[in-house]
Amino acid sequence: MAAPILEVDALSMRFGGLKAVDEVSFTAHAGDITAVIGPNGAGKTTVFNCITGFYRPTSGRLRLHRDGRATELQKLQGHDIARAGIARTFQNIRLFPGMTALENLLVAQHRPLMRASGFAIGAILGLSGYPAAERAAIARATRWLEATGLIERADDPAGALPYGQQRRLEIARAMCTSPLLLCLDEPAAGLNPRESVDLARLLRAIRDGEAAEGEPPCSLLLIEHDMGVVMGISDRVVVLDHGKKIADGTPAEVRADPRVIAAYLGEGDEDEVPAEAAP
Amino acid sequence: MKGLDPQAALKDMLLAGLVALGLFAPLVGLRTDVSPTGALFIRTRWTDVAIIVGLVMAGRLAMHIFLARREARAAMADLSKPGRFATQAAFLARILGPVLLGVALLLPAIPGIGRYELDLGILVLTYIMLGWGLNIVVGLAGLLDLGYVAFYAVGAYSYALLAQYFGFSFWLCLPLAGILAAFWGILLGFPVLRLRGDYLAIVTLAFGEIIRIVLLNWVSLTGGSNGISGIPRPSFFGLPFSMEGGPGTFAGFFGIEPSPVHRVIFLYYLILALAMLTNWVSIRIRKQPLGRAWEAMREDEIACRSLGINIRNTKLSAFMIGAMFGGFAGAFFATRQGFISPESFTFIESAIILAIVVLGGLGSQIGVAIAAIVMIGGFELFRDLEEWRMLVFGAAMVLIMVWRPRGLVGSRQPTVVLRERRRIGSEHVAEGRG
Numbered sequence: 060m061a062a063p064i065l066e067v068d069a070l071s072m073r074f075g076g077l078k079a080v081d082e083v084s085f086t087a088h089a090g091d092i093t094a095v096i097g098p099n100g101a102g103k104t105t106v107f108n109c110i111t112g113f114y115r116p117t118s119g120r121l122r123l124h125r126d127g128r129a130t131e132l133q134k135l136q137g138h139d140i141a142r143a144g145i146a147r148t149f150q151n152i153r154l155f156p157g158m159t160a161l162e163n164l165l166v167a168q169h170r171p172l173m174r175a176s177g178f179a180i181g182a183i184l185g186l187s188g189y190p191a192a193e194r195a196a197i198a199r200a201t202r203w204l205e206a207t208g209l210i211e212r213a214d215d216p217a218g219a220l221p222y223g224q225q226r227r228l229e230i231a232r233a234m235c236t237s238p239l240l241l242c243l244d245e246p247a248a249g250l251n252p253r254e255s256v257d258l259a260r261l262l263r264a265i266r267d268g269e270a271a272e273g274e275p276p277c278s279l280l281l282i283e284h285d286m287g288v289v290m291g292i293s294d295r296v297v298v299l300d301h302g303k304k305i306a307d308g309t310p311a312e313v314r315a316d317p318r319v320i321a322a323y324l325g326e327g328d329e330d331e332v333p334a335e336a337a338p
Numbered sequence: 339m340k341g342l343d344p345q346a347a348l349k350d351m352l353l354a355g356l357v358a359l360g361l362f363a364p365l366v367g368l369r370t371d372v373s374p375t376g377a378l379f380i381r382t383r384w385t386d387v388a389i390i391v392g393l394v395m396a397g398r399l400a401m402h403i404f405l406a407r408r409e410a411r412a413a414m415a416d417l418s419k420p421g422r423f424a425t426q427a428a429f430l431a432r433i434l435g436p437v438l439l440g441v442a443l444l445l446p447a448i449p450g451i452g453r454y455e456l457d458l459g460i461l462v463l464t465y466i467m468l469g470w471g472l473n474i475v476v477g478l479a480g481l482l483d484l485g486y487v488a489f490y491a492v493g494a495y496s497y498a499l500l501a502q503y504f505g506f507s508f509w510l511c512l513p514l515a516g517i518l519a520a521f522w523g524i525l526l527g528f529p530v531l532r533l534r535g536d537y538l539a540i541v542t543l544a545f546g547e548i549i550r551i552v553l554l555n556w557v558s559l560t561g562g563s564n565g566i567s568g569i570p571r572p573s574f575f576g577l578p579f580s581m582e583g584g585p586g587t588f589a590g591f592f593g594i595e596p597s598p599v600h601r602v603i604f605l606y607y608l609i610l611a612l613a614m615l616t617n618w619v620s621i622r623i624r625k626q627p628l629g630r631a632w633e634a635m636r637e638d639e640i641a642c643r644s645l646g647i648n649i650r651n652t653k654l655s656a657f658m659i660g661a662m663f664g665g666f667a668g669a670f671f672a673t674r675q676g677f678i679s680p681e682s683f684t685f686i687e688s689a690i691i692l693a694i695v696v697l698g699g700l701g702s703q704i705g706v707a708i709a710a711i712v713m714i715g716g717f718e719l720f721r722d723l724e725e726w727r728m729l730v731f732g733a734a735m736v737l738i739m740v741w742r743p744r745g746l747v748g749s750r751q752p753t754v755v756l757r758e759r760r761r762i763g764s765e766h767v768a769e770g771r772g
Contacts, residue, residue: 111644141646153644155637157767158630159752159760165627166634167645172627189626193754201756213756218766236645 061088063124064240064278065110070119072105079105081302082119087240087295089124092266092279094289097299098322103282104150104244106299109133110280111147111242112140125239142170144239148229148246156218160209160228163217164200165193167235172196203231206271207261223254227261234265234277241265243281247288255285259292286323290314298322347402351395358394362387435704442610446603456602460609460674462714464667467613469694469706470620471663476692477701478620478629479656480636480768482539485526485546486691489519489661491683493668495553498566498678508572512669519665520658522549527657531650546688554680565679572673574604605674612670616663617703623659625753632656633701633753637768690714697738699745701767708746 065087072080080102087093095103108114110121112135121132123143130143141147155163165172175192204210207227212220217228226246233241246262247255261270268276283289289296289310296313298306300322306313313319367387373379445451445459468490475483496515500506506514526545530538553560560566571579573588579601580587588604589596623629631652634642643649672678694713698705716734720727742748748764 113640137643138646138648141644147644149641149644153638153641155634155641157637157750157762158633159754159762161754161756162630162633162752165754166630166642166647169627169631169645169647173631176626176628197754197756204756210756214752214758214760216762216766232645 061090063087064089065124065280066120066122066129067106067110068120068122070106070109070121071117072102072109072114073117079302080109080116080299083299083302083304084119085297085304085307087278087280089278090266090276091294092262092281092292093295093297094293095280095282095297095299096284096286096289100301101299101322102302103299105302107147107242107244107280107282111145112137123239141236141238144237145242146233146236146238146240147242148226148233148244150244150248152222152225152229154217154225154229154232157216159214160204160217160220161197161200161213163228163232164203164235165196167232168196168199170236200231200235202271202273203234206264207231208257223250226250226254226258230261230265234270234274238277240278240280243279245282245284247283247285255288259288262292343406347399347406350402351398354398355391355395358391359387362390366390434708438704438707439614446606453599453602456599456606458715458718460602460606461718462711463606463609463613464671465691465694465714466707466710467609467616467667468664468691469698469710470613470616470703471660471667472691472695473698473701473703473706474620474623474632474663475656475660476695477699477706478624478636479632479653479660480700481530481653481656482535482542483657483660484539484543484685484688484692485549486542486660486664487683487685487687488526488546488549489523489664490668490671490687491549491553491680492519492522492661493665494672494678494682495560495566495668496665497669497672498569499559501570502566502568508570508669508673509575512666515669516662516665519668520662523657523659523661523664524654526661527654531653543685543688546683546685550680550683553683560680563679563681565677565681567677569672569676569678571601571676572604572608579604605670609670609674612666616666619659619663620703628652628655630753693735697735697745699742699747699749699764701750702745702747705745705747 063086067083067085067087070080070083071078083102083106085093095106097103105114109116110132112132116133119133122129123132123145124130125144132140132143132145135143155166158166172189172192176189201210201213204213207230209220209224209228209231212224217225220228226249230241230243230246243262247258250258262279262281264270265274265277266279268274281289281293293310296306296308296310297304298313298316298319300318305318305322306316308316367383369381369383370378371381442459442463446456468486471489472483472486475481475486493515496518497508497511500511500514501508526542530541533541554563556562573579577586577588577591580589580596584590587596588600594600624633631642631647632655634645634647635649635652639649642652671682675682690713694709695706697713698707698709712734717727717731720730723730738746744764744767748767750762750764750767752759752762
């Protein structure tokens with residue numbers, strides 16, 4: 060089995076009296092597409108927001124492994140989590156609508172560009188090697204625009220793109236931050252069947268490092284509602300229900316799990332669930 | 339395409355006239371007066387009523403024509419492209435910038451330009467510079483700052499106090515004033531990091547007032563409402579401007595007739611240089627990661643955070659750099675006036691600077707310059723209208739905002755281009771809620 064990239068260890072998140080996530084543990088492995096699924100209100104988005112630093116978990120640990128070293132994500136601030144190697148997209152797309160597609164991808168490369176510009180001071184005075192760094196950043200953005208089929212729209216404002224293209228641009232933007240783990244929040248929501256198939260192909264290519272030239276493989280973590288998409292592309296599926304993990308395994312294993320079926324098709328009596336089905 | 343329906347417009351005009359008649363006949367038409375014998379009698383003024391009703395009807399008709407034309411234009415415009423006006427404005431902006439700069443450079447040499455015109459030019463350029471400085475904060479970073487005049491005050495008082503207590507020269511004080519204002523910009527930035535929109539506006543407004551009230555009440559340091567007078571005038575790189583014309587003065591050194599206009603011309607070029615510096619830095623920063631991060635922050639702060647951009651540092655840098663240029667302008671103001679008091683730094687100044695930025699179009703350099711010329715120059719131009727000045731001025735502003743709700747230049751120029759440069763229509767660009 061591949062090395063773990065993200066370990067979620069006894070993660071709990073409490074909002075007042077409500078325990079949205081209760082002692083959830085799972086591991087995402089390097090080179091895998093890991094999906095987190097569950098019915099509405101199962102706590103998927105809460106887990107996701109904890110991992111990406113938008114919530115601070117009540118308890119539990121989140122460890123991101125990079126080159127044999129582990130980073131404790133729950134101790135970091137929002138923007139530092141992105142710097143540690145986690146990129147995300149949003150359920151209701153959050154692009155920079157008034158900026159062009161290309162500009163969106165350059166904002167994602169803020170950190171390396173900022174360093175190259177000598178924190179703005181050097182570049183204003185024309186001292187640093189900033190132009191070369193910017194050319195490299197534009198080349199990288201161009202590769203991602205080609206990978207997502209948006210090269211023709213590079214100079215159009217992101218807000219003017221159709222919905223499906225905005226989704227792809229958001230993925231390209233997340234990938235431009237050079238992440239270890241790409242987290243996608245319902246990437247297939249609102250897409251038509253053909254766009255969903257294209258998306259699945261893109262996600263697999265990102266996992267294998269074949270999406271764009273010179274890009275290393277990247278692990279993925281996704282939340283998805285649509286079982287069809289999840290079962291088709293995931294290497295591993297984690298199922299949540301009422302804030303607890305109820306299943307964890309390959310898509311085939313999860314699909315056969317009676318607890319998962321109960322959670323999705325309606326709540327059976329707890330006693331009916333065979334004990335050995337629990338993970 | 340819906341055009342003007344003459345019948346409906348005529349009917350509406352008559353109706354408006356009728357309402358106006360009903361209102362103004364008793365209000366204006368009838369007036370009680372005292373006759374020479376001491377008895378009350380009713381004087382009728384039907385001609386006045388007729389004029390007012392006529393004006394109302396004409397205005398109503400004009401409004402109809404205007405609305406119909408706008409509707410027709412909106413129907414023609416393709417939503418995905420900036421409107422016809424935006425493309426025209428873009429073309430105008432391209433040639434207008436160099437033309438305006440050329441006129442500004444040659445202004446003192448143009449025949450017929452006297453001391454009054456140069457003084458007006460200095461005033462307009464000061465506001466252009468302040469507008470450009472505030473444009474960084476409001477236009478690029480999307481942070482609504484209602485207390486910008488505070489940094490102007492900090493710059494002015496920095497120079498005045500440093501010159502008074504330590505005898506520092508203008509050229510030494512200019513960078514110091516900028517640094518001190520930038521420092522106050524950071525101080526303001528910290529408490530307002532988490533505030534957005536209206537709340538941010540209120541706190542910055544309060545900040546502006548706090549600075550002014552401290553200046554007013556700290557009498558032992560600032561002289562309170564008496565202000566500081568006798569602020570040293572700038573020298574031409576060490577050569578003072580003097581009417582005596584000795585060998586150590588500007589006129590003596592260059593062997594020309596001493597004239598009070600020399601100093602005015604020098605001040606004019608000084609503020610022109612400072613304003614152009616502001617412009618140059620703004621334009622360059624915008625094409626860099628820092629400027630792009632400001633604009634991205636205006637568009638969507640949460641997305642910025644998810645991309646690893648440190649929102650705190652980015653906001654503080656915008657406040658800092660915007661405040662720095664306010665400080666430079668303040669030091670210039672102090673040396674030009676020779677006298678400053680808290681009177682010069684009231685809220686109305688902040689409001690005027692913000693109005694220049696909003697009227698010009700958030701984020702547009704040329705738009706801000708035109709708005710400053712129109713607002714400050716226009717204010718002077720309407721001087722003959724006396725008490726009607728404010729009314730004309732207010733009406734002009736309302737009209738501009740009705741006609742161009744996103745400012746004179748509302749479209750955005752992309753900072754980097756792959757193939758073809760296209761302007762971005764204002765309907766896509768966020769106004770910033772931070």
